[in-house]
Amino acid sequence: MEMSDRNNDIRLIVNADDYGYYRSISRGILDAARTGVVNATGIMATGQCLDEVLPQLAADTRLDAGVHLNLTYGEPATVAMSQALAEWGGSFPGKYKMALAILFGKIRPGIIEQELSTQIERCLHGGNTLLFLNSHQHIHMLPAVYKMTVLLAKRFSIPFVRNTTAEWSGIPGVSAVIRNAILHALGTTNVAADDPCRVTCIGIGRSGKLDPDYLRKLFARFQPGNVYELMCHPGYFDPAEIGDKQLIAYHAWDAEQTLFAGDEVRELCREYGIQLTRYRDLVPNQS
Secondary structure, eight states, rough: GOOOGGGGOEEEEEEEETTTHHHHHHHHHHHHHHSOOOEEEETTTTTHHHHHHHHHHTTTTTTTEEEEOOSSOOOOSSSSHHHHHHGGGSSOHHHHHHHHHTTTTSSSHHHHHHHHHHHHHHTTTTOOEEEEEEEGGGGGSSSHHHHHHHHHEEEHHHOEEEOOOTTTSOOOSSHHHHHHHHHHHHHHHHHHHHHOSSSSEEEEGGGGGOOOOHHHHHTTTOOOOOOOOEOOOOOOOOOOOOOOOHHHHOOOOOHHHHHHHHHHHHHHHTTTTTTEEEEGSSTOOOO
């Protein structure tokens, strides 16, 4: 049934980023789907444990799968991209340097398209049906990359692309204001493009550290008839596996694991009249 046919329901997809990033994160996402409310996850195709965890995801019928495209962290999937990143030792240099390299044409569009296409193909090899595309650190929101992502979604018959939106009620500070201003400008530009996104992304205002109080604030503002995607980051922190200090500072994996693997979010949904749904429920013949 098309979304426009669905009366005034408020519907919510709970989408965990970073499947395949680390074994401990992937295990946490699967557990949060088994006992809690997580019902979608984006696969990070450049994760070192990808081949190990893809079959587990394909076997879990509770989770919708998509691709968490990566142009900012770790090693690329293609030789061409690695060669284009020779200045940084063949690895992605981080979101700011990578954004500037893309904006100023230091990396050719064809190389970016080949990298993203290869990442999507890696995820398909695991036997997963792919229903959405988004990206690590929202790098696909750059207009040139967003248009490319939309075209790739059409090529691979993937029905949804995340359009990350500004969220002004999050953690205050100069960096948050700058981030929201940039996302607002990019979101406005990208919506004007040929955009398959019909779902409102939420959670960026406290990305990596969601808590019940913040979810209450979000849920209280939901509008009847809309479908929302809550971006979250549950997982188990394993210090033997995860040593990046910036990642550790950004994420409260275990706290989000407790939140999304339990009943608290489900109870909040009942309180606010929110129906949990999945991407497959929004696409004819996918349920």
